[in-house]
Amino acid sequence: MAVLDILQYPDERLKQLSVEVSNFDTSLQYFINDLLETMYAGPGGVGIAAPQVGYFKRIAIVDVSKNPKLVSNGCMILINPEIKKWEGMKIGREGCMSVPDFTGNVIRAEAIEVHAQNVEGKWQTFSCVGYEARAVQHELDHLDGLLFLDRLVSRRTDLFQRKKYKKK
Amino acid sequence: MAQWFMLTLVGKDRVGIVARVSTLLFEQGAHLGEASMMRLGGNFTIMLMVRTENDVQTLKMLLQKIANDMDLHIHIENIDGQLHQHKLPNMRISVYGADRMGIVATVTNILVEVGFNILDLESDVGGSQAQPIYIMHIEGYSETPQEEVQKSLDAAVAKDGISTRISHIDTLIG
Numbered sequence: 001m002a003v004l005d006i007l008q009y010p011d012e013r014l015k016q017l018s019v020e021v022s023n024f025d026t027s028l029q030y031f032i033n034d035l036l037e038t039m040y041a042g043p044g045g046v047g048i049a050a051p052q053v054g055y056f057k058r059i060a061i062v063d064v065s066k067n068p069k070l071v072s073n074g075c076m077i078l079i080n081p082e083i084k085k086w087e088g089m090k091i092g093r094e095g096c097m098s099v100p101d102f103t104g105n106v107i108r109a110e111a112i113e114v115h116a117q118n119v120e121g122k123w124q125t126f127s128c129v130g131y132e133a134r135a136v137q138h139e140l141d142h143l144d145g146l147l148f149l150d151r152l153v154s155r156r157t158d159l160f161q162r163k164k165y166k167k168k
Numbered sequence: 169m170a171q172w173f174m175l176t177l178v179g180k181d182r183v184g185i186v187a188r189v190s191t192l193l194f195e196q197g198a199h200l201g202e203a204s205m206m207r208l209g210g211n212f213t214i215m216l217m218v219r220t221e222n223d224v225q226t227l228k229m230l231l232q233k234i235a236n237d238m239d240l241h242i243h244i245e246n247i248d249g250q251l252h253q254h255k256l257p258n259m260r261i262s263v264y265g266a267d268r269m270g271i272v273a274t275v276t277n278i279l280v281e282v283g284f285n286i287l288d289l290e291s292d293v294g295g296s297q298a299q300p301i302y303i304m305h306i307e308g309y310s311e312t313p314q315e316e317v318q319k320s321l322d323a324a325v326a327k328d329g330i331s332t333r334i335s336h337i338d339t340l341i342g
């Protein structure tokens with residue numbers, strides 16, 4: 001296992017689209033172990049996406065279970081993930097290991113359902129709410145070459161307590 | 169040696185102030201740091217961190233000229249500026265109520281007592297001219313539990329009809 005180097009914006013590679021994983025072999029398992037170690041070594045340690053370490057495959061990990069106050073699915077290995085349902089909208093503050101020393105407000109869905117393969121290639125569905133749902137959306141954005149910087153909203157926006165629903 | 173200074177401009181709002189000032193700074197080879205521009209009571213205000221390796225005196229003179237041209241008050245101060253010094257807040261406090269003297273003093277003194285460090289404060293006066301309301305948002309960091317901060321604030325201002333609401337800021341680093 002090894003802690004991998006994190007790409008930092010303005011590295012253009014972070015804007016790259018990651019491709020689907022098709023081989024569920026032992027090298028994938030090794031990579032995921034390294035990715036996990038890298039995530040836990042980071043400042044937040046709640047999520048990471050493969051492109052952040054320069055590996056442009058659709059792999060993300062989210063684990064918010066260290067905070068016992070949060071509703072969580074434990075450690076989620078999300079391969080070829082897809083969000084199937086969105087509900088609610090909420091502003092929260094985000095930062096990113098690939099964007100040091102800056103945090104900003106971003107609107108995310110409050111509850112989502114995400115469909116993804118695990119390390120063996122088996123499909124699973126997770127229902128995520130609140131902070132965990134936010135983390136999943138942040139990491140999945142990385143797979144599409146998007147950073148939270150692409151979704152910043154003004155500080156003043158959170159003066160309005162909005163409640164809106166978006167469905168897809 | 170590059171030196172940071174804080175440039176403050178205040179005056180009547182008009183189109184093009186920021187463009188003109190930033191163009192001059194660019195032409196003079198000055199770097200910009202963090203900045204905050206806002207309209208306060210219809211006035212234009214900006215505070216801007218500026219760093220230059222070139223002749224500061226010339227730069228100050230040229231800025232003064234723009235300020236004179238555009239009817240702005242200008243203030244330039246050498247500072248110990250440093251970038252990358254952001255502190256993360258863990259609480260946001262919203263305060264609102266009928267505008268009356270001393271709201272800010274009361275609230276901020278309570279915050280000092282509970283060890284709450286203010287990182288950001290902004291306030292507005294809304295409502296009608298006859299019955300103005302005061303709205304304030306504070307972000308900061310405190311080790312004191314949220315419930316205790318809330319209790320102290322309520323004890324101090326609830327009797328005056330001032331509402332305070334604290335929300336937790338959980339910054340996600342992903």
Ligand SMILES: [Zn+2]
Binds near residue numbers: 095098139142342
């Ligand atoms: Zn990120």
